[in-house]
Amino acid sequence: MLIGYARVSTDDQNLDLQRDALQAAGCERIFEDMVSGAKVDRTGMTEMLAVLRAGDTVVIWRLDRLGRSLKNLIAVVEHLEVAQVGLRSLQENIDTTSSGGRLVFHLFGALAEFERNLIRERTRAGMAAARARGRMGGRPKRLDPAKRALALQLHQEEKYTIKEICQMMGISKSTLYNYLATANRVGIGAT
Structure with missing residues (x-):
């Protein structure tokens, strides 16, 4: 039996x-889910896995609909293999019922993991290069150093409340x- 699984990440997307x-x-x-692939609790996926029998084939539109990460996708496919259930992806033209x-x-899967690792390495290298030039990542400080020092001084003097x-x-x-x-932490005399 061919059993379909469809998923969209947000409510404003459409399953049509x-x-x-x-x-x-x-x-x-x-079976359908309207939830992020990263979420563990996908009721449509759970219901589908419960009704599958040996010899069935799960059909999906694209591989990323089944799982967000390669690790998760491979785990689902291994689960299907153990249950003697095939997987067919329409967009990638993949059918695991054949050895090919x-x-x-x-x-x-290996290429996707390789690409993610390259992106991760490039991101780390870019961040290291920026740090070497004195640029730190993250949101800029709300107050410049002089105003920050004034706020710390006002707190030390205990003339004003935190709210003030x-x-x-x-x-x-x-x-x-x-x-x-x-x-x-730095040791600037704040109390």
């Missing part, structure tokens, strides 16, 4: 394209507490 493709492929049942389809699936200091400086309490914690 996938649903139409799965029906055209001959799926007798279609299994080979292509594993090659695509925050109002004067135009910052939130959490920002002030972060500045105080940083000053304490």
Whole structure:
């Protein structure tokens, strides 16, 4: 039996394209999820896995609909193999019921993992180069160093409440507490 699985990540996306493709492929049942692939709890996926029998084939529109990460995708495919259930991806033209389809699936998976590792390495190298030039990542500080020092001084003098200091400086309490914690770690005389 051909069993379809369709998933979109957000409520504003539409399942119609996938649903139409799965029906055209001959799926007798279609299970659907409207949730991110990164989420563990996907009720449509859980229901589909519960009804699968040996000899069935799960049909998906694209591989990324089944799992967000390569590790997750391979785990699902291994689960299907143990249950003697095939997998067919319409867009990638992969069918794991054949030995050639299994080979292509594993090659695509290896290439996808290689690409993610390259992206990760390039990102780390770019961040290291930026740090070497004195640029730190993240959101810029709300206050410049002089205003930060003034906020710390006002807190040390204990003439103003935390709320008053925050109002004067135009910052939130959490920002002030972060500045105080940083000053304490660095050893700038904040109390």
